[in-house]
Amino acid sequence: MTNDKIIIVKDMLKKFGDFVANDHLNFDVHRGEIFGFLGANGAGKTTAMKILTGLSKPSSGEITVAGYDVYKSGDTIKRNIGYMSQKFSLYEDLTIAENIRLFGGIYGLSRKEIKKRSAKILTQLGIEDMANKLVGSLPLGWKQKIAFSVAIVHDPAIVFLDEPTSGVDPITRRQFWDLIYDAAQRGITIFVTTHYMDEAEYCDRVAILVDGKMIALDSPQQMKKAYKKQNMNDVFVELARGKRFFEKAPNNK
Amino acid sequence: MLPFIFLLPLIQTLILVYAASFDMKEIRLLIIDKDQSTESRNLQQKFIASPFFVTEIRHEASNAQDVIISGEKHAILYIPKDFEKSQKRQESTELQLLIDAVNQQAAGLINAYTNNILRDYSGNLKLEQGLISEKNLSPINVQKRYWYNSSLNYKHFMLPGILVILVTIIGTFLTALNIVREREIGTMEQINVTPIKKWQFMLGKLTPFLIIALFDLSLGLLVGVILFQLPIVGSLVSLFVFALVYLIAAVAMGLLIANEAKTQQQVMFTVFFFFVLFVLMSGIFTPVESMPQWAQAFNHLNPLYYFMRAIRMILLKGSDLGDVVPELISLGILGTVMFGVAVFRYRKLS
Known part of the structure; x- marks a missing residue:
């Protein structure tokens, strides 16, 4: 294990029957960086993330997360990661405080520690007076922010965010990214998938996936320079179009 | 959800226990009395007095089947002409009992109830006619007791x-x-x-x-x-x-x-x-x-x-x-x- 590489993926393949969702992916994620996974819907982002979080088994490949092999040490990895799914997934019929207590407890935090961290989360989000509100009664943007805070309640080495900002307004998205930066400052590695190209600009490095293949991996600045584009959106369009035109068309159809 | 969890069982207990009862009451019985004699009326009285039957008497057998098909009656008891006469002559008589047996459980109960009344009636008859003495009205006398219920x-x-x-x-x-x-x-x-x-x-x-x-x-x-x-x-x-x-x-x-x-x-x-x-x-x-x-x-x-x-x-x-x-x-x-x-x-x- 190399100390500054917190995720090492070699030749990761995931097939569902004949369909190849992840086509021999190779990449590393450095400790402490914000790593973006970009791609259209169905490009294989969520599949890859599920393999890294232990929710799905790869068909083949060598994968190490937080220094542990995903085949052998699934539960150890789980102790060291946080996860926030595309579907909102706190318990809506529990209050904010109860959700924090539940997940804090599952991660083995002591009562005292849970209390301390709850207070910190509530203060950070500015919702001290809403601790006993049912999560189901809150607007989506709030739920997302709370879900993120709960996902890192146990100070994981890495947090995986699967399209965390889909469906929320631009202001909330901005606030959400403030939370992400804050977590990164605390030394938590961020692995985030998105299909918002403006969000890609916030990442230290981004990988672009098209049809299960990784076609680019670099910092946004380098990518824009290499493809001579103003923003990541144009880079993505260029890459995705080229990919479809040159590789997919002659072989498959 | 909470009221659902606690209220439904309550309702279920209340309704199902009553609904799942096998006791039969208010058996709708049609007696067709072709004899119209004192004896046939005595027999009718037995059914009318029973708490299990709602009895109707007719003297014509027309459309007997229809009342069963339509569900108007559960059973028909047919008393033939010469019912009394053959008894006087101490001959055996035949009655006809028709039961709607779509629900065989219910049919069995109707049969049992009807037979009880008929047995009772014919026992009394034999007693009246001095054919048997009270002592051996029934040759085996079983003392039964139902345990636990x-x-x-x-x-x-x-x-x-x-x-x-x-x-x-x-x-x-x-x-x-x-x-x-x-x-x-x-x-x-x-x-x-x-x-x-x-x-x-x-x-x-x-x-x-x-x-x-x-x-x-x-x-x-x-x-x-x-x-x-x-x-x-x-x-x-x-x-x-x-x-x-x-x-x-x-x-x-x-x-x-x-x-x-x-x-x-x-x-x-x-x-x-x-x-x-x-x-x-x-x-x-x-x-x-x-x-x-x-x-x-x-x-x-x-x-x-x-x-x-x-x-x-x-x-x-x-x-x-x-x-x-x-x-x-x-x-x-x-x-x-x-x-x-x-x-x-x-x-x-x-």
């Missing part, structure tokens, strides 16, 4: 059975639905990325439904005692110990089904299938001993069978845990195996 109260037999169904719905159905719902809304995925142990999660699901079901059992017993004078002959401790073991099996069954089902719809379908099968085979209506061998063998895998047997033994007979040890052990093994398989089959994948 002396008044043959069908409600006392059914109520424990209904309680079994009730706790099964909570234990199996709610558990399975709860887990699959978590899978549908996504909280399950969130749980699956945590380091929680499989048995911890399963135990966490088991416990609340166990408590709710035991609470509902108490509630049902209370309703039974207050409204149906259900006798609680045995010890409640025995009953609740047995219920606890049963519920582990019932909840484990729910966990097993939830593991395999992907949607709430699949859960509904699967639970319903097993539920109907297990309930009907458990002996709730019909004695298990009269089922074919293969069915009795199958019942060893039917958790409801053990509880159905034990709850009646404990409540009505006053059996204690010692009397139901074989059932308790079998059920315990069944529950442990099912829970074990449920934990084993549970995959912490999305």
Whole structure:
């Protein structure tokens, strides 16, 4: 294990029957960086993330997360990661405080520690007076922010965010990214998938996936320079179009 | 959800116990009296006086079938001409009894009630005619006594059975639905990325439904005692110990089904299938001993069978845990195996 590489993926393949969702992916994620996974819907982002979080088994490949092999040490990895799914997934019929207590407890935090961290989360989000509100009664943007805070309640080495900002307004998205930066400052590695190209600009490095293949991996600045584009959106369009035109068309159809 | 969990069992107990009664009252009987004699009227009186029959007398046999087909009458008793005359001559007489036997259970009861009245009538007749003396009215005199349910109260037999169904719905159905719902809304995925142990999660699901079901059992017993004078002959401790073991099996069954089902719809379908099968085979209506061998063998895998047997033994007979040890052990093994398989089959994948 190399100390500054917190995720090492070699030749990761995931097939569902004949369909190849992840086509021999190779990449590393450095400790402490914000790593973006970009791609259209169905490009294989969520599949890859599920393999890294232990929710799905790869068909083949060598994968190490937080220094542990995903085949052998699934539960150890789980102790060291946080996860926030595309579907909102706190318990809506529990209050904010109860959700924090539940997940804090599952991660083995002591009562005292849970209390301390709850207070910190509530203060950070500015919702001290809403601790006993049912999560189901809150607007989506709030739920997302709370879900993120709960996902890192146990100070994981890495947090995986699967399209965390889909469906929320631009202001909330901005606030959400403030939370992400804050977590990164605390030394938590961020692995985030998105299909918002403006969000890609916030990442230290981004990988672009098209049809299960990784076609680019670099910092946004380098990518824009290499493809001579103003923003990541144009880079993505260029890459995705080229990919479809040159590789997919002659072989498959 | 909370009122649903506590109110429905109450309603279920109240309605089902009454509805599942096999007692027959108000049998609609048509007597066609072609004789119109003193004797035929004597016989009619017997039926009119009986609390079980609502009797109508006609003198014409026309369209007799129609009243049965339309459901207007349950049975027709046909008294032929010369009914009295042949009795005077001390000849034997034939009556015709037609019964709607679509529901064979009801038909059997109508037959038995009618025969009782007729036997009574003909016995008196022989007595009047001096053919027999009072002493040997009936050659064998049986003194019968019904033990454990002396008044043959069908409600006392059914109520424990209904309680079994009730706790099964909570234990199996709610558990399975709860887990699959978590899978549908996504909280399950969130749980699956945590380091929680499989048995911890399963135990966490088991416990609340166990408590709710035991609470509902108490509630049902209370309703039974207050409204149906259900006798609680045995010890409640025995009953609740047995219920606890049963519920582990019932909840484990729910966990097993939830593991395999992907949607709430699949859960509904699967639970319903097993539920109907297990309930009907458990002996709730019909004695298990009269089922074919293969069915009795199958019942060893039917958790409801053990509880159905034990709850009646404990409540009505006053059996204690010692009397139901074989059932308790079998059920315990069944529950442990099912829970074990449920934990084993549970995959912490999305």
